[in-house]
Amino acid sequence: MMLLLAVSFAFSACAQKQHKTQKKETTIMNTLPDIKKDSSQWNKLTAAEARVIEDKGTEYPGTGELLANNKKGTYICRRCNAPLYRSDSKFDGHCGWPSFDDEIPGAVKRLPDPDGERTEIECANCGAHLGHVFLGEGFTAKNTRHCVNSISMQFIPDAE
Numbered sequence: 001m002m003l004l005l006a007v008s009f010a011f012s013a014c015a016q017k018q019h020k021t022q023k024k025e026t027t028i029m030n031t032l033p034d035i036k037k038d039s040s041q042w043n044k045l046t047a048a049e050a051r052v053i054e055d056k057g058t059e060y061p062g063t064g065e066l067l068a069n070n071k072k073g074t075y076i077c078r079r080c081n082a083p084l085y086r087s088d089s090k091f092d093g094h095c096g097w098p099s100f101d102d103e104i105p106g107a108v109k110r111l112p113d114p115d116g117e118r119t120e121i122e123c124a125n126c127g128a129h130l131g132h133v134f135l136g137e138g139f140t141a142k143n144t145r146h147c148v149n150s151i152s153m154q155f156i157p158d159a160e
């Protein structure tokens with residue numbers, strides 16, 4: 001009888017915890033700005049942003065404002081607000097640009113780079129240039145490094 005009681009208690013504690021997690025997820029999504037599907041609604045870009053996002057440029061290494069950011073939150077596309085990366089996939093790649101080992105499912109498009117060697121990454125919603133993705137370097141268990149220009153993203157911290 002005691003054992004049964006203990007088991008049922010464990011079950012209900014677990015169910016409660018799961019419920020809490022789900023609730024938190026909803027709060028996070030609510031704090032994010034609306035995704036702009038149509039190009040006429042896209043955010044206006046500064047000249048420096050356009051040079052990277054539209055002309056596929058690269059910001060100077062070590063200078064990006066999100067490079068050392070380690071707060072909890074979501075990295076969204078600077079141009080269309082689509083969520084791209086979560087803070088828990090960010091790691092220090094020692095390369096001078098923010099590094100992530102995974103994207104939000106479906107958020108990032110991979111394309112062969114014109115240089116013939118690298119793989120370019122773009123926002124799947126608006127095609128904004130983000131940077132490049134590298135595989136097999138062994139930085140994290142996922143063995144993937146999205147090397148992303150800070151200027152292509154905006155950081156939205158999680159709501160408390």
Ligand SMILES: [Zn+2]
Pocket residue numbers: 077078079080081082123124125126127128
């Ligand atoms: Zn975008």
